[in-house]
Amino acid sequence: MVKVQQDDNTQEKILEAARAVFLEKGMDGARMQDIADRAGINKALLHYYFRNKEKLFETVFLEAASRFFPRMVNILTADTSLFEKITRFVHHYISMMAENPYIPLFVLNEVQKQPKTFLAKVFGNRRPPIEELAKQVKKEVAQGIIKPIDPRQLMINMVSLCIFPFVAKPVVQWVLKMDEKAYSAFIEARKTEVATFIIDSIRK
Amino acid sequence: MVKVQQDDNTQEKILEAARAVFLEKGMDGARMQDIADRAGINKALLHYYFRNKEKLFETVFLEAASRFFPRMVNILTADTSLFEKITRFVHHYISMMAENPYIPLFVLNEVQKQPKTFLAKVFGNRRPPIEELAKQVKKEVAQGIIKPIDPRQLMINMVSLCIFPFVAKPVVQWVLKMDEKAYSAFIEARKTEVATFIIDSIRK
DNA sequence: TTTGCATTTAACCAATTGGTTAAACTATAT
């Protein structure tokens, strides 16, 4: 059926446009008219597909989040060495941010505006499996494999190094005078740069 | 003259309220009525003091920025060793974020929505003096004092490690199960943790 | 050919919101 295909096309066009507009403007700044325009349709059809702005956003966001979390949980709970774990974590985290660059800033905003509600919606009951990594760090510190470090600080460092260049993309581009291509290359390079940066820091 | 004093009080009350509301809601989400309410005045008086939302925002933000930049420029252009520079940079950056925790997320949002306009307004013509640090890094790499590293990556790492824990404060608190006191202690500890983390990473 | 979904057009509504205005009141400086 060609119709169904058309249907999917339009829906995907809308989601793509929504991603772009939400990225640029945030939830408050995003205009339904903008999204419709960018999707090449009109407002009526936009509301025909998604009842309202909130639903549209939820669809866009949960779609990305549902791809994100399972992979990170896998990496963190896998039976691998600490250095291997850090390397894989950084690579995958940066890759996923690069694929969904609109997410992190949005999350930070929503979580700022309504911490409880939002965190509940995203994580539900489950928390990120940080205990695994913490234990592993403590163990390797005790064994003298790595330098002493607070596992919590290490974890925040890892996430900071992965996420920040995305939420600060325009500033990074401006300060370092990068066009899109240079920025992409810079991010690509970070996948290994950040991993070695972290490992070099804690290795004895 | 008591009047002038009253005047200053009201103006400061408005700016304080504006800071709070802008922090919570961002530029788009912030409502003039909210600001007036929180300042304990009415909308008419708010507009009596600040012609419009944009002017108010500008005042609030530039006031904070004008305290921030000179200090960082000083540190970056000072005639000190690289490790000293990194240490001072991290300490001051984190201190200033702790004093103005509402700024970073706000900046990231505005710069996302209107990169040119906002960056021009904040930085004007001048850019952060990154060349100094870049040269210093290249020199010490060449001299074999530190490991080879792209100065740009290093600088982004420094800033990421300083800023991110603030923009992600609610998430950090939730994931690591911290109350306000624990979070403050965590941030305080970062002033030295982050500095040694970076230096340990690049030191040969 | 008829049925039904996708899509457009275009007008419209209700709520929000930034911003204005004018009149009145208060307290103080002169």
Add this chain to the structure above:
DNA sequence: ATATAGTTTAACCAATTGGTTAAATGCAAA
């Protein structure tokens, strides 16, 4: 006492915006 600046009240305007509606069109499946 009077002028002046700070402040309130309250109504109002214009623009934006999320969302709705109804009628018409195109088009593929049956």
